[in-house]
Amino acid sequence: MGETTTGPDFPTLFSPLRIRGVEVRNRVVFQPHFNALGDVHGMPTEDLTAYLEERAWGGAGLIVDGSMATMPEGQMSRKYLAAWDPRAVPLNRRTTDAVHAHGATIFAQLNHGGHTSLEHPPPVLWAPTQMPEPSSPHTTRAMDRGDMVRAIEGFAVSTRNLVAAGYDGVEIKIAHDGLLRSFASPFFNRRTDAYGGSFENRMRFPLECVAAVRENLPEDLPLGIRICLHEYTPFGYELDYGLRMAEHLEASGLVDYFNCDAGSFSSFWMEIPPAAVAQGYFRPLNQALKKQSDLPIVAFGRIKDGGLAEHMLATGEADLVGMARQLIADPETPRKLAEGRAVEVRACIGCNDGCLHAVAQEKPIRCVQNPAAGQELLWSERLLVRAAEPRTVVVIGGGPAGLKVAEIAARRGHRVTLFERSEHLGGQLRLAARQPHHEEVAEVTHYLEAAVRRLGVELWTGVEATADDLLELEPDVVVVATGSQPNLPPEHRQSHTDPDAGALARARGLQVLPEVPGLELGCVYSVDEVLGGAELPGDRVLVVDGQGHWEAAGTAEFLADAGKQVTVISSRPVVAGELEGTNIAMFLQRVAAKGIALRPLTTLLRIEPGRARVVDGVTGVEQWLDVDVVVPVHSRRSREDLYHRLCDLVAESDREVRVERIGDASAARLIQTVLLEAHQVAVTV
Amino acid sequence: MCVKPVPMALALDADSGRLDRSGGSLLTGVDESAVESALRVRDECGGEVVVLAMVPEAAAEALRPALAMGADRAVVVTGAALEGADLLVTSEVLAAAVRRLEADLVILGASSGDGAGALLWSALGERLGLPVLSRAVEVTVAGGRLSATRQTETGVHAAETSLPAVLALSGEVCLPRYPTFRDVIAAKKKTVEVLTPESLGLAGADLGTSGSRTRVLAAAPAPARGPAELVEDDGHAHERVVDFLVERRLV
Numbered sequence: 001m002g003e004t005t006t007g008p009d010f011p012t013l014f015s016p017l018r019i020r021g022v023e024v025r026n027r028v029v030f031q032p033h034f035n036a037l038g039d040v041h042g043m044p045t046e047d048l049t050a051y052l053e054e055r056a057w058g059g060a061g062l063i064v065d066g067s068m069a070t071m072p073e074g075q076m077s078r079k080y081l082a083a084w085d086p087r088a089v090p091l092n093r094r095t096t097d098a099v100h101a102h103g104a105t106i107f108a109q110l111n112h113g114g115h116t117s118l119e120h121p122p123p124v125l126w127a128p129t130q131m132p133e134p135s136s137p138h139t140t141r142a143m144d145r146g147d148m149v150r151a152i153e154g155f156a157v158s159t160r161n162l163v164a165a166g167y168d169g170v171e172i173k174i175a176h177d178g179l180l181r182s183f184a185s186p187f188f189n190r191r192t193d194a195y196g197g198s199f200e201n202r203m204r205f206p207l208e209c210v211a212a213v214r215e216n217l218p219e220d221l222p223l224g225i226r227i228c229l230h231e232y233t234p235f236g237y238e239l240d241y242g243l244r245m246a247e248h249l250e251a252s253g254l255v256d257y258f259n260c261d262a263g264s265f266s267s268f269w270m271e272i273p274p275a276a277v278a279q280g281y282f283r284p285l286n287q288a289l290k291k292q293s294d295l296p297i298v299a300f301g302r303i304k305d306g307g308l309a310e311h312m313l314a315t316g317e318a319d320l321v322g323m324a325r326q327l328i329a330d331p332e333t334p335r336k337l338a339e340g341r342a343v344e345v346r347a348c349i350g351c352n353d354g355c356l357h358a359v360a361q362e363k364p365i366r367c368v369q370n371p372a373a374g375q376e377l378l379w380s381e382r383l384l385v386r387a388a389e390p391r392t393v394v395v396i397g398g399g400p401a402g403l404k405v406a407e408i409a410a411r412r413g414h415r416v417t418l419f420e421r422s423e424h425l426g427g428q429l430r431l432a433a434r435q436p437h438h439e440e441v442a443e444v445t446h447y448l449e450a451a452v453r454r455l456g457v458e459l460w461t462g463v464e465a466t467a468d469d470l471l472e473l474e475p476d477v478v479v480v481a482t483g484s485q486p487n488l489p490p491e492h493r494q495s496h497t498d499p500d501a502g503a504l505a506r507a508r509g510l511q512v513l514p515e516v517p518g519l520e521l522g523c524v525y526s527v528d529e530v531l532g533g534a535e536l537p538g539d540r541v542l543v544v545d546g547q548g549h550w551e552a553a554g555t556a557e558f559l560a561d562a563g564k565q566v567t568v569i570s571s572r573p574v575v576a577g578e579l580e581g582t583n584i585a586m587f588l589q590r591v592a593a594k595g596i597a598l599r600p601l602t603t604l605l606r607i608e609p610g611r612a613r614v615v616d617g618v619t620g621v622e623q624w625l626d627v628d629v630v631v632p633v634h635s636r637r638s639r640e641d642l643y644h645r646l647c648d649l650v651a652e653s654d655r656e657v658r659v660e661r662i663g664d665a666s667a668a669r670l671i672q673t674v675l676l677e678a679h680q681v682a683v684t685v
Numbered sequence: 686m687c688v689k690p691v692p693m694a695l696a697l698d699a700d701s702g703r704l705d706r707s708g709g710s711l712l713t714g715v716d717e718s719a720v721e722s723a724l725r726v727r728d729e730c731g732g733e734v735v736v737l738a739m740v741p742e743a744a745a746e747a748l749r750p751a752l753a754m755g756a757d758r759a760v761v762v763t764g765a766a767l768e769g770a771d772l773l774v775t776s777e778v779l780a781a782a783v784r785r786l787e788a789d790l791v792i793l794g795a796s797s798g799d800g801a802g803a804l805l806w807s808a809l810g811e812r813l814g815l816p817v818l819s820r821a822v823e824v825t826v827a828g829g830r831l832s833a834t835r836q837t838e839t840g841v842h843a844a845e846t847s848l849p850a851v852l853a854l855s856g857e858v859c860l861p862r863y864p865t866f867r868d869v870i871a872a873k874k875k876t877v878e879v880l881t882p883e884s885l886g887l888a889g890a891d892l893g894t895s896g897s898r899t900r901v902l903a904a905a906p907a908p909a910r911g912p913a914e915l916v917e918d919d920g921h922a923h924e925r926v927v928d929f930l931v932e933r934r935l936v
Contacts, residue, residue, distance in 0.1 A: 011912060311915035419866065456693060456709040460753075462863030472870045 010306055012313040014338050017061075017320065019296055020256045021220025022168050024105045024320070026061035027313055028334045029298050031259070031324035032109040032171065032226070033272075034067060034080065034118065035365040036358065037374060042075060042082030047364065049095045050376040055327050056104035057382070059334030062320065063099055064171055064259070065092070066109035067178075068162075071154030074112030074179060077362055078120040083110055083158035092165035100166070107169040108162045109226060110213065112151055114179025115140045115188065116265050119362035126151070127182050128189040128196060128205075134235075135266045148195070148205060151179065155209045159216035169222040170213055174245070175261040176228050176271040180206040184245055187235050203248050214254045222256035224298075225249055229260055229285045232267040239288060246289055259298040259322065260286050269582035272325075273302055275350030276437040276586045280308055287317040298322045304329075304348045306337040328355055329369040344454075346370065346447040349440040354672050357580035369444060371404075371676035379679055386413040391476035393685055395419070396465045396642065399427020401663025401674040402481030403448035408682030409477075410455035417473070418457055421464035425449050427483050428664070429671070431531040435554030436561055436590075444671060467645035477658045477685050480643040481678070484636035484664035486526035487511075489519055494526050501639035508644070511637055518607030524630050527555050536564070538628020542612050544604045545570040546634035548578030549670065553587055555631060560594040567625065569602040571617060604632070636668035658685075686723040686756075687737050687779060687791065687809075688716040690747030691798040702904030703769060704799055710744035712751060715794035717861040719854050720751045723792045724862070726826050733757040735786055739767060739778055745877045752872035753864035759877045760786070766882055769894030776808035778892070781885040783813060790831065791851045795820070806853035816846040819853040 014026045030052070037048035052063055068083035069075035075082065082088055092108070099106040115127040117138060126147060127140035143151070159170055174180040182188040183205045189196045195205050214223055227249070229242030249255050262282055263270030273281065282301030290297045299318035303309055304326040312318050326333055330346035337345065346369050354366035354373065367373035372380045393409045395402045398420030410416045424430060426445035433442035452459065470478060482501065490500045505511040518524070525534060541564045545552035552568060553576035560566045568575050575598040576584055591598060601617035607630050615622045643661045650657045660681050663674040690710035698705045712720075723734045736751045736759040738744075748759040762782050770778065783791055791813070796803035810817035821833035822841075832845040836855050864872070882892055916922045930936045 009912060307913050307915065310912050314912060419869075423863070453693070460864075460869055463866050463869055465866050469866055469870050473873065 009340065009342065010310045010337050013306065013310045013321070014334075017296065019169070019224075020222035022105060022222055024061045025103055026059070026334060026338075027320045028059070028061045028309075028327075029259075029320050029322045030055045030060045030063040030327050031298075031300065031322040032064040032066045032173075033324045033355075034077070034359050035374065036077070036079045036362050037364055038079040038081045040078045042069065042078065042080055042085065043088055044081055044091045044095060046094075047374060047377060049098050050380070051365070051374055052095055052106070053098035053102065054331045054372075054376045054380060054382070056099040056102035056106075058327065058331035059338060060104055060327060061334070063104055063106045064109050065095060065106055065167070066171075067111040067173055068108055068158065070110050070112050070158045071151060073122050073124070073126055074114065074151070074154065075122055076113035076116060076177070077118035079362055080113070080118070083108065083161055084154050086161060089161050089165045092162070092167070096166035105168045107171050107222075107224065108165075108167045109171040109173055110155060110158050110162075111173035111177070112154065112179040112209075113177065114182050116177035118360065126179055128191050131188065133188075133265050134233075135268070148208070152208050152212045156212040156216050159213045163216070163218060163221070167221075169224065169256075170217060171224040171226055171259060172210055172213060173226045174206055174228065174249075175226040176263045176268070177265055180209060181228055181264070185231070185237060186241075187237070199244065199248070203245065207249070207252055207254075210249065210252065210254050223254060224257040224259055225255050226259040226261050227289075228262055228264065229289060230262045230270075231264045232262060232270040233264060236264060236266070239285060242285075243288060243292060247292060250293055250295060255295060257296040257298065257319075258289060258293060260289060260300045260318075262301070269585045272352060272356050272582060273350070274352045274580070274582045274586060275440045276583075276590075277302060277350075279304065280312075283312065283317060286312070290317055290319075296320060302350060306333070306342050306345070325350070325355060328365070328367045328373050331370075343450060347440070347443045349443050351441070352580045352582050353670065356582065360581060366672060368670075368672040368675070369447070371672075371679040379676070379683075381411075384408065384411055384683065387685070390414050391685065392474065393417070393477045393479065394465075394470065394473055394475040395479045395481060396470075397427065397481035397483055397663070397665065398422075398425040398459070398461065399481060399483050399663060400429060400444055400448065400671050401483075401665075401678045402427075402479065403445065403452055404675045404678035405479050405481065405662060405682045406457045407448055407451045407455065408679055409685050410452065410457050412682070412685070414685060416452075416455075416457045418452065418459050419463050419465040420459070420461045423462045425459070425461060428528075431528060432550065432554070434531045434558065435550060436557045438550065438554055441671075444675075465642070467642050467649055470646060471649060471653060471655060471657065475657055477660070478646060479681065480640075480646065480659065480661040480665050481663045482639040482642055482665040484638050484668040486528055486632075487514055487635060487637040488524065488526055488632075489513055491520040492524060492526075493522060494529060498528070501641050502637045504641040504644050505638070510640070510644075514632070514634055516604055516606060516632070519632060521607055521609060523609055523628065524607060524632065527551055527631060527633055530555055530631055531558060536629050539563070539565050540627045541566050541629045541631060542625060542627040543568045544630065544632045544634070545575050546632070548572065548574075548576060550576075550579065552576065552631075552633035553579065555633065556596055557587075557590060557594060559631070560596050565595070567597040567599060567627070569599045569604065569614060571601065571603040573600055575600050604630075636664060638665050638667060640665055686719060686734060687793045687805075688712055688719065688748065688751065689738060689794075689797040689799075690716075690740055690744045695799060697904050697906065701769065702901035706741050706744060708743075710740065710747040712747055713794070713798035714857045714861075715796070715798065715854075717750070717754070718857040718859055719792055719794040720754055720756060721859050721861040722824055722854060724755050725859070726790065726792075726824065730826050732789065735760055735788070737761075737779065737782055737786070739763070739770070739775055739782075741768075742879065745879070748877055749872050750864075752875050753869045754862055755864070755868065758875065760880060761877055762880045762882070762885065764881045764883075766892045769897060770892060771897035771899035772802060772804055772808055773898055774892050774896045776805055776812050778882060778885065778887065779805075780809055780812035781887055782880060783809070785880075785885060789849045790826065791815070791849070793851070793853050795854055795856050806851055810851040813851065815849055815851050817851045817853065818844055818846055820855040821852055822855050822858050824852065824854075
């Protein structure tokens with residue numbers, strides 16, 4: 001069941017590896033990560049079991065479940081799995097059985113949260129020395145010996161529970177968060193007793209915890225360490241110290257493998273690096289540890305490409321390759337690589353919008369590329385059933401929503417025809433991919449386009465469908481996925497090239513235009529015009545961020561890179577405030593470097609040629625800003641007129657045609673939402 | 686004008702060693718460009734454009750885009766007896782169809798996207814006893830004559846012949862037009878005329894595998910690609926790339 005064959009293109013990736021007494025079928029590791037699929041008492045849910053089972057089914061060799069907390073005081077979030085609690089044992093057994101059934105190996109990772117916390121932290125945080133983690137508002141309690149004894153006992157109890165639940169090994173986290181790294185760290189550990197002061201003393205408590213785990217593990221089960229090799233902070237340790245930690249741990253003889261890691265909560269964009277960090281950026285860290293260690297090494301850090309993974313293994317820079325987000329985006333990645341179907345792999349785009357952004361708020365994990373992530377029981381592609389009666393499905397619009405509905409409907413056996421009015425598929429993603437550091441967003445379209453072509457969807461590009469003639473195609477279902485357009489007045493220049501597709505909706509009171517005087521002026525440029533390559537007059541550009549996501553922020557960067565003097569205003573307290581944490585952190589670093597001026601709590605009142613009137617949201621003081629170009633980014637308007645005309649025609653006719661609107665044609669939203677919506681519609685067709 | 690829809694997924698049938706044509710097929714860019722050339726000749730000189738293909742019936746739908754672009758009608762020659770036909774048989778069948786259609790000008794793309802033989806136009810000209818102009822990149826039809834600019838290894842030549850004639854284009858020589866939505870709907874309503882070898886007077890003739898002079902002795906899937914070699918750039922990566930190309934005599 002679920003056995004993957006040896007992939008001739010990836011011989012090393014698909015060779016087995018023995019770690020202590022356990023054989024792992026291939027070198028692909030589903031890295032441990034907080035997925036918020038525990039319940040509010042830290043018990044694993046059925047969703048969690050299904051989430052991990054899906055990756056085992058997809059061909060991963062080793063799955064590392066967790067992190068799991070070793071005691072209540074170490075539970076960073078309510079939903080952080082409670083390994084110490086015996087009630088979790090049968091629930092974890094359900095997971096290990098499900099994973100084993102597909103031939104994969106499953107370890108669990110143990111962590112004490114220490115000075116780091118997520119939503120709903122424990123009442124008090126523990127640390128070697130009293131101080132908050134610099135990115136955190138919570139200070140800590142300095143542990144005494146009694147606390148240490150209890151913490152060590154927590155590791156021991158938890159290990160026994162994990163063994164009872166059927167895990168094949170245990171990994172201990174001395175990594176980007178948690179108590180054990182804070183003990184090892186010269187910055188966080190200022191103790192003068194036997195647990196601080198010298199390197200050996202700082203490593204003493206982590207080693208006592210490691211020993212407690214080893215003592216409670218059966219002889220043949222491996223013990224690994226997830227180790228932060230470089231903290232990437234101005235005050236923290238760097239690679240040489242991380243390597244020294246690893247050397248010391250290895251010398252204890254208690255460790256069977258290392259799983260590489262970097263960053264800390266104060267540099268969390270290096271823990272879970274977004275697309276702005278190059279793929280394979282951390283390879284020198286993996287290589288350095290591999291060079292000094294005799295143990296198997298798991299590589300980490302934005303590895304999503306099978307070719308790169310094979311190369312890293314074949315050249316000996318690691319023994320296993322960790323993938324978390326790539327397997328969230330496409331659980332079947334290993335199986336596809338092994339079966340010579342690498343072209344079918346759906347790549348992670350490194351956006352962090354579905355995964356990290358959700359779990360940081362204690363919401364269940366999701367994925368932009370994979371609508372089923374974290375809700376496999378509802379939407380897994382394994383649940384797709386062939387339609388009893390193939391129907392004729394016509395999709396209008398070849399953006400992400402239209403392509404997704406076409407893909408899923410075609411997989412279910414329907415006859416699908418898709419019309420796209422432009423000469424290329426991809427919709428707004430083609431523009432979004434032109435923003436700096438956003439090339440990978442195009443992989444959403446690459447995957448979908450390849451999929452619909454493979455599935456034999458009849459594609460017409462450069463063909464604009466009209467409501468009047470549509471029923472002549474005798475469709476059973478029409479899905480309107482015509483997208484959205486910048487909501488500018490019809491008198492604005494954009495109407496010449498992108499005709500107003502909301503006039504009918506406005507006449508019926510279903511849409512309104514924004515009430516800012518001057519939006520029709522020639523100095524106003526839409527984001528679509530800017531990213532489409534319009535030649536802008538002058539150098540001074542005002543970007544109005546009414547939406548908080550990349551549409552404004554990325555366009556501001558695009559303009560700054562083109563040499564413009566860019567100011568971004570937002571009515572809200574933070575410009576680009578809807579961005580995920582690692583993304584906004586790195587965006588703000590680049591804003592400084594690119595000389596972009598940010599003015600939060602500032603609202604646009606009106607535009608005149610050469611200037612814009614704004615008001616300060618705190619003081620109420622109004623001011624003219626001298627600008628050559630204004631780029632307003634407020635809610636886009638749905639291109640919904642075709643939908644309304646079609647509904648009218650169907651009502652007048654005697655035909656039974658189901659008409660759906662999805663994606664931005666329904667309401668302008670982020671890709672993740674519209675892909676799930678498209679999937680949901682397609683399974684009901 | 687003759688086209689050849691190509692299977693979307695190129696896979697060999699394990700038993701016969703032939704290409705599996707049971708799934709969906711598509712016109713290639715070369716064919717779409719040939720359709721465009723035919724439409725331009727018609728728009729200039731009048732007449733009608735008939736798209737002709739010899740395909741299994743399942744692939745007849747692949748001619749629909751050519752109809753949407755503006756071809757007047759489509760004709761396919763199909764039949765179980767044609768399975769496994771080689772160049773000689775195909776040219777015989779198509780020649781019979783072209784005679785039936787009484788074509789003044791027969792246009793073909795340079796080569797098909799699957800077999801890539803690039804010989805059919807020549808065989809067709811021979812069978813029909815018509816002059817052949819090949820490798821054309823620019824085409825003009827006027828006063829009952831066909832003139833073309835030919836792109837060959839030795840340069841660009843101008844050539845001219847009387848009609849009727851066979852014209853083979855050189856690759857994707859022009860950008861195919863986009864149909865309108867109305868055109869697409871109209872194309873879906875057009876019928877594709879189906880001819881059989883019998884209806885062309887080829888009944889009883891040796892066709893298909895039995896009539897072909899070409900035999901597939903063995904066919905095997907291409908060997909696995911094998912692991913890719915990734916070259917890390919330490920300042921000398923270009924040398925490694927050049928060495929690689931020289932080793933394989935690719936430069």
